[in-house]
Amino acid sequence: MAIADSLEKVINLSFSSHERLSQYQRLTYPVISRRSGGLSLGVNLNPDKACNFNCVYCQVDRKKEIEAPLMIVEKLQAELEEWLQQIQDNNNSYRGHQLKDISIAGDGEPTTVKELPEILESMIRLKQQYHLDTCKLVLFSNGTQIDREDLRAIWPQFFKHNGEVWFKLDYWDEASLKRINRTKSSFDQLLKNLIQLGREYPLVLQSCFFSWKGQAFSPEQYQPYLDLIQRLTQEGVQIKLIQAYTLARVPAESHATPWSNEDMDHLQRMLEERLSVPIEIYYESGTKE
Template identity: 30%
Template sequence: MSETSAPRHVYGPVPSRRLGRSLGVDLVPYKTCTYDCVYCQLGRTTHLTIERRAYVDVDIVLDEIERALARDQQPDYITLAGSGEPTLDLGIGEIIAGIKGFTEVPVAVLTNGSLLWVPEVHDALMAADLVVPSLDAGDRSWFHRVNRPHPAIDFDTMLGGLEAFTRVFPGEVWLEIMLLAGTTGTPEQIASIADRVRRIRPDRVQLNTAWRPPAEASVHPVPDVRLERYASAFPGIVDIVAERPEHLSEGGGKAAIEDEDIFTLLERRPCTLEDIAEGLGAHVAEVLKRLDALRVAGRVTTSAREGRTFWIPS
């Protein structure tokens, strides 16, 4: 690969609510997923599938990661995530092993957990340092209403995969639970989900809610005060994954950034001005200048959510 060619699979580092500065690695095409979650910040799933394929070239991905590490400060994590379900890629295990061969930066995998019951997926993730799967419902009915899974994914089989993987994984498992107002964010569902968590026994539970623009307009976040109250229902260590305070940096950062740096970020997740500045290590004034240019070019626009402004591709 040419030294000057733009990366196709690596983006960021981005500011992560749980992982600090995270260098993202995208292993599947946009919105290729096993779920079509109502709260997804990237919108509706366009390719709902459980077929595992070689979506990326392993050597190209590893080369992009090495180059990103060489030109930037060391991130806190290298995170396999992106714009779809990363375990759908057949090379994920080889990529994890390859990363381990040239850096000590820990590897995290953000997954919806839907395929952990598949032996090849289970084995492929064993070399990671951290796996963050999801559990968004306590029963089959709400699982189908919130996650809208591929028809071949059974709720009990998915749960069994989560339990079996967590029992033997040598790293840490942080279980993310997305709670939605009026649906899964109710006392009845909290009790049901907490019951499942006791069987899974993750190292941490992370309660989240839909504060970024969701796939469905009917989705609303659970207020912070209620999340804090619900946290006591779950066993073990419980984190409330909340939005970071916005602080406008007055100095520091890179002298300049490229439009493509920003656009690559926004293709994977909606971001505020401060998200972009923090993730790219840039001054907010420089980011705003680049965003204005991208907006004039018709490449980006804004979306209001919970009183905040997010930048998204047009």
């Protein structure tokens, strides 16, 4: 079944627009993602925009009120099949873009959603059904409930089928966590969750870098962040990649502003000089070829 023409008209594929389509009662949406390297089929498990983080740089518009759809597993599965069938019928592409991944991202923290294990199982099944061998399954998470017992049971199959957890890490201690991510979750618990999962499976760390209230560019202020990464590797955490990115869309707080390409290049040199893990840099406008 093809996506309705009325919906096609409102879909805008660009780095600067990640429209969730929630106002059209949809739980899935296509985007062009900097970090995915192309077309990503997004899954929004939090159309109500509920999140246990309140990041100063958050690029989700929480001021705009809409009549959000209910998160119903059967509805989500039907939407995924609709998209995947259309993509398969077009040589595994949509509007000329090859499908890179199916990502649970959206407008909140997916590990707070009770049905997450069932949804991950469904994604694995659909990946096999549509022969998406090179397509990744990505779970964006701030790690708050990544230690759930019912999730631990699904991890072996998830990672076996090219699954990745992209774990948010913008902070390095309790103070920076409260200042940047503005959450009631504790630094110690989040770090425990990260270490526990990362010792078993390789993780992608996603870290946002930006200026606050016009402060001068200074990557050296992130030395405590580097110290934390080194501590994690010493404790046996498998870091597959660090995604260091800056803002590409309008943030929650206007005081948060993106770093320039030159600033991000400087950051990349510093990270690569001081860390022994792979680094990828994502600029305001995407990536540099």
